Amino acid sequence: MAKVQLRNLTKRYGDFVAVDDFSLDVADGEFVALLGPSGCGKTTTLRMIAGFVEASTGEIRIGERDVTEYPPYRRNTGMVFQGYALFPHMTVFENVAFGLRMRRLGAAETHERVAQALKLVRLDGHVDRMPRQLSGGQQQRVALARALVVQPDVFLLDEPLSNLDAKLRQEVRLEIRQLQQALGLTTIFVTHDQEEALTMADRLVVMDRGAIQQVGSPAELYDRPVNRFVADFIGHSNFFNGRVCGPGEFKMDTGAIVRFDPEAATPQGDVSVAVRPERISFGHSPAAGTINCFEAEIEAVTFAGPRLDLILRCEGDRIIAHVHNSDGNVATERHHVGEQGFAMWSPSSTRLVSR
């Protein structure tokens, strides 16, 4: 395995910029997820690393090699495709052995390594099956084994779970993570499913319209989003527009003042205030010592299992508050539409993000 360095990668299709000045260092053995909405350039980035898409500008290094000009078959990457792309005319064994045969390994070693790889993905009983005789999950594991058996420098996965049903997805997710950690695989994983990214990756790269928005650990991205896009894409956030009017003070467009932690980093330019729904509480009277406390009225109540979602009208905006369903009473009976009260949150839950 090896580290991967991407320097100012850009891909243009005519005037359209699919990937815009993308720079990232992936450490040896690190698991990085590329996350973003559809069409943001995740696949394009991954395919530039694999060599299927030629970078318009920029540089790609895998280990100590500058592979920017290399054709795909000389990059030694291991890719798992969204539709698996198994060779339909070859058995499971032949599929997994393909990469080794291309590397002209001896028959004995090929057999041994294929058996090992199939064992790793728990498919050792199926060597002679054709791909069409396997379930989706099994095909997925053949694709993993096929990519891993050649000992690639970097493991590339493009939405490998999107064809699986929800339950299987959970399982395979865990398996991939375990494999990755056990083998110390440098892994770049593309997904548009934030839960997948948050639970699997060491580090997340959030992309929008071809450009990196923020890079960080799951917790960093969740608790300290740098902009409104990240705050909203990772989890949900309520936003209030306005401007900073003093240290730790933000004046909303309605004139009301929201207080935030003056120690926290303040972004440049136009800013908004972002507050996570689970940090907002709703009560009939201001709780003692609450600093941010605004009149609010319940517009809708939704039951969501472990919690209640309250849709509030507050400072002229519609915001969401999550209330925990912890006391076991029939939760919806505690709150009703039209109920008047206060929405409250602490300054440390108030984040400034650029717009």
Added chain:
Amino acid sequence: MPHISRADFVRGAAGATALGLTAMPRLALAADECRQVVVTTWGGDYDRFLKQFVEPPLVAKGVQVLPDITQEPQRMTKLLAERSLKKGSLDVVSFSDASMFQMYEDGVLGSLDFAKLPNAKYILKQFANAYSVPHIFSAQVIVYTPDHIKGAPDSYAAFWDSKYKGRVGIQRTEWVNWLQLAAQVGGGSPSNYEPGKKLLMDLKKNQPRIYPTQETLAAGIANGDVWLTPDWRARAYMWAKGGLKVESSVPKEGALPVVYRAGYAKNAPDGPCCIAYLDAMLDAKAQVEFATNMGYVPTVSNAKLPEDLERRIGFSEEQRAHFYPQDFRYIAKNNSQWLQWWNQEFLA
């Protein structure tokens, strides 16, 4: 007038298997009344000129003419296939000389009462027979390019003249005509073309150019590859009309005539109509039109061509008397054998 294409071949094969399925129901008519006539003939110009010059008087009388356009082999097959029917689907049938004779031998033609054809008395005696009327004729002449050949060649022997090495054009499908003219040159007779074979093998030394079709041969003449070739005088006329610089001369050995004929099927649904149609074909005005437009000479004595046209397509009485006779029975018997010889010996 063979012009082969794949489509024709397919149509021919299909026609042969149709076995007269095209016969259509008709109304019984009074014996002397002519309402509808099916004319089976060649497509293209010939059919067009029939419509233009022969049929109008009939159509004016309310006769409906239904053309049945086929190639000769399939026309023969159709006629033979319908032979056992009491009433066939064809009335008037057109054939070249040899095929008409074969149909006569096969007994599928009705016999003609020439007394009922007012124009029959004008038929040139030379072309008269009992089972058909001659419609148009021409004869094989030496077609040459005056740009390359000074003075008209007067004998088929010109093809063997080493002066014209590499300049003689041969159409691959014309083995019968070549054997015939070689027999004329080399001591054969109308019932013995065999001496022609040796001469034709000699002709190979003169490196004749061989073309698959008339059109390609014409292209060879046009680009100067070919200076002389035997062909119908009518074709030389049409080529000249089309801008090709060619002239033609009648060989002293005697030109080989071709007569396009019409008769009627023995089991023709409409006898009176056939008579009327055949008579219309002999009409002097229609004959002159065919001559002007196709280059074939009238077969009736009362059709007078303009002098210039007569000079270009016609044959003097003396030349006509000297036409080389054909033994169709002999030709039909040997055709298959000749084709084999032509392919395996001459063209090899």
Added chain:
Amino acid sequence: MLGPATLFVLAFLLLPMLVVLRYSVNRYVPGGLMLQVFTLENYAHFFQDHYFHKVLLTTVWVSVVCTIVSLVLAFPLAYFLARTRSAAKSLLVMLVVFPLLVGNVVRAAGWMALLDTKGVVNSTLEALHIIKAPLNIMYTTGAVMIGIISIVTPFMVLTLQSVLEGINYSVEEAALNLGASPIRTFAKVTLPLAMPGVIAGTSLVFILCMNAYATPVLLGGPSFQMMAQTIYDQISNTQNWPFGAALAFVLMFVTVALTVIAQMFLQRRYKSAE
């Protein structure tokens, strides 16, 4: 139960064939009608006469060469058409099909204008002083092959294209990703997966070549004969229906036999994917 389509096929395909089969055992009477008998003499004639063996052999080898060349020419084109996302794709497909819209005779005239001693090719080469005397391209076996290939290649392209369209491109990328060069990717992945198209295309084209008529007649040399032309001569020019019919059956038998053998060979060579 026989559906209407089956009946249609029976009536319009099988029946004429049966008629021809019947003809092939009739006896030819020069200058007369064929005799309705049962004789194998027409087949015996074919088997005894070396000339017809030569014609059949010519037909087979010209067909094999034309099929292979058209496969080699068509594959890249079909591949490009299957993979391109260009807006001009349907236009390109039209261009491929275009030669089929021109009649055989007109097309042959076109080849003549190109290949004749005074045609475009020779004039150009002479003008460029590449050759001194005109090359004899017209009326050669080469001209026939060029002519046939130009007719059958569109069929090959379209057949291959439809199969190539169905191959997931990511399979080829997977091969490249696993270290296979483009050539090995083609040999190990693309070609085996395209095998159904290759088999269908070569069969179709081989059958077309074996039955070629107008092109060999118009572009071939005087001694050049392929089966269709020989059959036509027998039937049309000497009225020898029995022998023509026998030759037609020999041609059909050889065509079917060779097609089946080639298919089995290719199928065994490349286990084709579902």
